[in-house]
Amino acid sequence: MSSRQPRILICGNLVWAHEEARQLFSGLADIVVMNSPNRADFLAGLKTGGKYDGVVGVYRHNSSADRIGVFDEEIIDALAETGTVKWIAHNGAGYDQIDVSRCANKGNCTHMSCIRGLLPNKLTSTLGINVSNTPGAVDDATATTALYLVISCLRNYAWAEQTLRQGVFKEGVNPGRAHDVTGRTLGILGLGGIGLRLAHLVHAFPMRVIYYSRNKSANAPEWCEYVDSLEKLCRESDVLSLHVPLRAETVHLVGEKEIRAMKKGSIIVNTARGKVIDEEAMIRALADGHLSSVGLDVYPNEPLVNPRLLEFPQNVLLPHMGTENQDSQRHMEVRALTNLRDFLRDGQGNDLIPELRSKL
Amino acid sequence: MLPRVLLCGEVEYVQDELEEMFQGIAEVVHLVSGSRSHFLSSFGPGGPYEGTVAVYRRNASSEVIGKFDAPLIHALADMSMVRWIAHNGSGYDEIDVQACKERGIMVSNTPRANEDATATATLYLMLSCLRHFSMAERSLRSGTWKKPYNAAQVHDVTGRTLGILGLGGIGLRFAHLAHAFPMRIIYFSRRKAESAPDWCEYVSSIEELCKQADVLSVHIPLNQSTVGTIGEKEIRTLQRGSILLNTSRGRIVNQEAVIRALEDGHLSSVGLDVYPDEPRVDPRLLTFPRCTLLPHVGGESAEAWRSRELKALGNLRAFLLGGVGDNIVAELKAEIGNLTTL
Numbered sequence: 001m002s003s004r005q006p007r008i009l010i011c012g013n014l015v016w017a018h019e020e021a022r023q024l025f026s027g028l029a030d031i032v033v034m035n036s037p038n039r040a041d042f043l044a045g046l047k048t049g050g051k052y053d054g055v056v057g058v059y060r061h062n063s064s065a066d067r068i069g070v071f072d073e074e075i076i077d078a079l080a081e082t083g084t085v086k087w088i089a090h091n092g093a094g095y096d097q098i099d100v101s102r103c104a105n106k107g108n109c110t111h112m113s114c115i116r117g118l119l120p121n122k123l124t125s126t127l128g129i130n131v132s133n134t135p136g137a138v139d140d141a142t143a144t145t146a147l148y149l150v151i152s153c154l155r156n157y158a159w160a161e162q163t164l165r166q167g168v169f170k171e172g173v174n175p176g177r178a179h180d181v182t183g184r185t186l187g188i189l190g191l192g193g194i195g196l197r198l199a200h201l202v203h204a205f206p207m208r209v210i211y212y213s214r215n216k217s218a219n220a221p222e223w224c225e226y227v228d229s230l231e232k233l234c235r236e237s238d239v240l241s242l243h244v245p246l247r248a249e250t251v252h253l254v255g256e257k258e259i260r261a262m263k264k265g266s267i268i269v270n271t272a273r274g275k276v277i278d279e280e281a282m283i284r285a286l287a288d289g290h291l292s293s294v295g296l297d298v299y300p301n302e303p304l305v306n307p308r309l310l311e312f313p314q315n316v317l318l319p320h321m322g323t324e325n326q327d328s329q330r331h332m333e334v335r336a337l338t339n340l341r342d343f344l345r346d347g348q349g350n351d352l353i354p355e356l357r358s359k360l
Numbered sequence: 361m362l363p364r365v366l367l368c369g370e371v372e373y374v375q376d377e378l379e380e381m382f383q384g385i386a387e388v389v390h391l392v393s394g395s396r397s398h399f400l401s402s403f404g405p406g407g408p409y410e411g412t413v414a415v416y417r418r419n420a421s422s423e424v425i426g427k428f429d430a431p432l433i434h435a436l437a438d439m440s441m442v443r444w445i446a447h448n449g450s451g452y453d454e455i456d457v458q459a460c461k462e463r464g465i466m467v468s469n470t471p472r473a474n475e476d477a478t479a480t481a482t483l484y485l486m487l488s489c490l491r492h493f494s495m496a497e498r499s500l501r502s503g504t505w506k507k508p509y510n511a512a513q514v515h516d517v518t519g520r521t522l523g524i525l526g527l528g529g530i531g532l533r534f535a536h537l538a539h540a541f542p543m544r545i546i547y548f549s550r551r552k553a554e555s556a557p558d559w560c561e562y563v564s565s566i567e568e569l570c571k572q573a574d575v576l577s578v579h580i581p582l583n584q585s586t587v588g589t590i591g592e593k594e595i596r597t598l599q600r601g602s603i604l605l606n607t608s609r610g611r612i613v614n615q616e617a618v619i620r621a622l623e624d625g626h627l628s629s630v631g632l633d634v635y636p637d638e639p640r641v642d643p644r645l646l647t648f649p650r651c652t653l654l655p656h657v658g659g660e661s662a663e664a665w666r667s668r669e670l671k672a673l674g675n676l677r678a679f680l681l682g683g684v685g686d687n688i689v690a691e692l693k694a695e696i697g698n699l700t701t702l
Contacts, residue, residue, distance in 0.1 A: 144491065144516070148488065155481070157484055160654050160655055161494060164641060169639035170660075176662045178657070200540065201540050204537050204540035317497060318500065324491075324496075324509065325514035326514060327519075
């Protein structure tokens with residue numbers, strides 16, 4: 001029986017929080033960095049006697065998918081097979097790269113005494129794997145990205161800058177197509193942390209803010225008007241901004257019907273996930289002018305971007321920049337590592353994802 | 361016969377209102393000149409602008425007849441009955457107001473009509489520079505996704521210090537939008553603004569403004585005393601890695617000093633909507649990938665256009681009806697008593 005500390009695995013590079021990582025896990029766990037160049041090597045490493053043997057928790061970043069792929073059924077099963085891995089601390093608000101229902105199906109027990117029972121040497125195949133994400137840490141940076149897209153689409157700034165860089169200084173850009181932000185209606189689909197933060201930023205102009213969520217939000221300010229259907233949200237918005245997670249039920253949530261319910265000349269902004277919109281329907285609406293422009297930070301199949309989107313100079317297209325800055329990235333790393341530390345120390349991380357909370 | 365008003369530059373968004381506003385009050389004539397010399401010789405008997413007492417002016421007209429500099433103003437004074445120039449725009453640096461003062465011609469502009477639109481443009485430039493968004497868009501459109509991007513040099517907006525030079529209508533509006541994050545807001549003006557909110561901290565000099573700001577934004581008018589206000593000294597007083605924004609007028613900032621600072625990285629980027637010699641843009645600016653460069657579209661929204669046109673025409677109409685219009689420019693406010701009335 002080994003007397004070594006439990007091990008945690010860093011799956012996807014830590015960029016900022018090396019010092020914080022050392023401090024958080026000092027005396028609690030050894031840090032092992034995942035260095036597998038491909039999935040086969042990773043899976044081999046998880047087996048008994050392999051280089052990742054004894055890992056009880058995993059810090060995961062989407063960048064690891066470049067080498068070992070997403071945390072699909074195969075990887076979740078392999079993690080569960082170890083008998084020791086019980087927590088995946090995901091760095092990111094969106095965790096669609098993790099098959100969380102597979103994690104849940106592995107049985108689930110988050111009761112404190114059950115958790116204590118899984119310190120390294122106990123093999124308890126009836127226990128499942130819990131997953132945490134990093135909500136909140138992404139709100140400011142993502143909402144700021146959405147704000148940029150809203151302003152740029154309304155005012156045609158991307159197009160204007162293109163003309164300058166092409167040497168024609170705003171020729172061809174019709175000022176009549178550009179509109180003030182103030183007084184326009186922003187429709188928010190999903191008033192979670194990011195949606196609420198965006199609402200706050202546009203309220204400074206002010207824009208009129210309406211929203212639709214599965215449930216009316218208890219902490220929404222009174223100037224956030226609830227509408228009771230997605231269709232109504234579409235009908236009344238000048239700009240529709242998406243802030244829902246990607247799940248089976250949200251794929252193509254905004255499709256032909258919803259887009260056509262919007263007013264002619266409307267704008268869609270998406271900083272959530274590409275697959276929430278039916279891209280073909282969106283492109284048709286751009287082609288016939290029903291949508292005046294779209295502002296996107298995400299695409300169905302990143303880093304591939306449908307070349308048709310580039311045919312419209314008025315589109316504002318960012319390469320998934322939502323949280324790409326030093327301050328937010330550091331914050332997110334620390335939050336994910338803290339969830340992992342809390343699991344080790346107290347049996348549970350703070351940001352357990354909603355799908356797994358109901359099991360308590 | 362009705363007096364005439366001359367449109368030096370077309371009215372584009374409020375043509376219906378234009379007709380209504382001057383019905384029975386003045387005859388509206390349009391600029392038909394292809395050159396300055398034709399323009400100046402057309403106010404006499406039999407000329408197309410005979411009988412014109414007031415002019416509506418847009419900067420775009422300078423492409424054909426040149427700016428309203430001293431020679432043009434003197435010629436107008438000598439050869440026409442024009443006594444009011446209603447400028448469409450907040451910045452009136454293309455009109456020599458000193459010459460107007462000497463010759464008894466009044467000038468109005470359209471303050472506040474641009475405030476929201478221009479402040480919004482400034483906010484956009486700031487977000488783009490802090491977060492490298494413009495560069496990222498270009499990277500995507502050229503097929504490299506986000507390849508040259510380095511998150512290490514990129515920062516959140518919240519918590520950073522915004523330094524505003526000139527807390528007038530536009531500066532204050534921009535401060536308000538930035539305050540939503542919040543950013544720390546500091547400002548310098550010739551006079552401390554009495555009505556500034558308490559979260560706008562006054563600093564006592566441009567030097568102090570530059571020392572403390574992460575982002576410096578220019579919101580002062582261009583005139584003889586403000587040319588080059590932000591020069592080598594001020595730029596070098598900014599912390600290394602700072603960002604400079606200009607949505608006022610290009611010549612307020614020393615462009616050579618800016619380019620040197622971009623070359624050696626002292627400025628991490630600039631966000632510009634204005635240039636010293638529009639529509640020409642110094643090609644060196646395009647070689648710094650992190651910059652965000654707009655082609656003077658700060659006031660370019662359908663709503664701002666309507667607002668400016670209505671305001672300028674309203675100033676004109678007030679002059680025709682009562683001998684004096686609204687929104688007289690600051691330099692000429694004291695001259696009201698000396699007006700030559702109709």
